[in-house]
Amino acid sequence: MSKLKIAVQKSGRLHDDSMKILQDVGISVDNGKDQLKASAKNFPLEVLYLRNGDIPQYLNDGVVDAAIIGENVLIEKGNGISVIEKLGFSSCKVSVAIPKSTEYKSIKDLEGKRIATSYPNTVNQFLNENRVNANLHIINGSVEIAPNIGLADAIVDIVSSGSTLFKNGLKEVEVLLKSQAVLAVSPLINTENQDILNTLKFRLQSVLRGRQSKYVLLNAPNEKLDAISNMLPGMNSPTILPLAKEGWSSLHSVINKNDFWKVIDELKQNGAEGILVCPIENMVL
CATH class of the missing domain: 3.30.70.120 (Alpha-Beta Plaits)
Known part of the structure; x- marks a missing residue:
């Protein structure tokens, strides 16, 4: 019997929320500690625990049929991947932040500035739409420290509560996009697994309506x-x-x-x- 392969983030808040909603739709996944793959006991589903940033490529290549993933990651890396359901959890923003002491009036204040980010595609699109020229420094992890060590004048990163910005002496000045967890589907999914995904989607919609x-x-x-x-x-x-x-x-x-x-x-x-x-x-x- 065919199994739907679904990717979820291997750790963190998105992982916890993803496993919670699978549990709420009646799917029991036997995932031991540090496992990278686990099967459901009562549903034709196999879960792969992956780095969030790697999931779009796995979807495009057809290694996984579907994924619960942050919408912001799909916008950055998931060109051509379809979202079939917004899941309403793990909400965040992708925002511009600058040092608290820096004066800011409008997006034009970023002209010619150095911006550190791990979202270059999203930032370039935002800058192009606003006709602003800036220099991007691509950093993976700990983006918030860049202004403090003189690497950048501003950053673009995920903002949830804002506490990390506060701790690093930064303030949010622009919101590029708002994001939440979504259910995404591979363009290479076969018919049999699409039927399983439709059943999963129906269950998710029932739970989401109940939550609201x-x-x-x-x-x-x-x-x-x-x-x-x-x-x-x-x-x-x-x-x-x-x-x-x-x-x-x-x-x-x-x-x-x-x-x-x-x-x-x-x-x-x-x-x-x-x-x-x-x-x-x-x-x-």
Whole structure:
């Protein structure tokens, strides 16, 4: 039986988040310490643990069928590789940072400056779009130290919390792009493995919808049902059940987690009581 070969980063936050979402979609991977390859027990899947920067080449060559990879790496190195699902975790930015003491007014201030980065393609495209000429120094790792040792006037690197910039006396002045983990597919994937990937994608979408939603149960007087129902459309419409208490009903629905507190405040203002909110593991449409 054919197995889908999927690459994930071999260590770090993206690795942990990738393995977590595979676990959440019901795939059990028996990966011992320092293994570079492991098979799933209950799904036709083989996981290869690779350096993030090497994954685009493995996809292009067809060594792996798919990958969970940072979108920023694909933009830098993955020309022609398709993204089939954005996964909503391991978010970061690729940004320009300069010493805190340096004055900065606009992108034009980078004209003629030395920029250290491990994202030369991304930076060159950004500079060309803004008609800025600068000198790039390509560095792999520890880019933040470059201004402190006189190697560069600015850097372009990944920014998550910003704590690394702060520790190195730098400030963020431009955002080139925003990135998150994505599911990418090899252009050389065969039909059988594409079918397996489609099944994996369906499971991932169900989990991602669940992560973005909350299940809400509440009690409300019947005269308020129409107003409250309009706030809680759910997937189609709310479920309404009569209560033993005369003139009252129970409503069950789904809301987007980003709208949670706004909706809860409106529900209370319209007479809702006993509001119970639950997480959703999966939402299958």
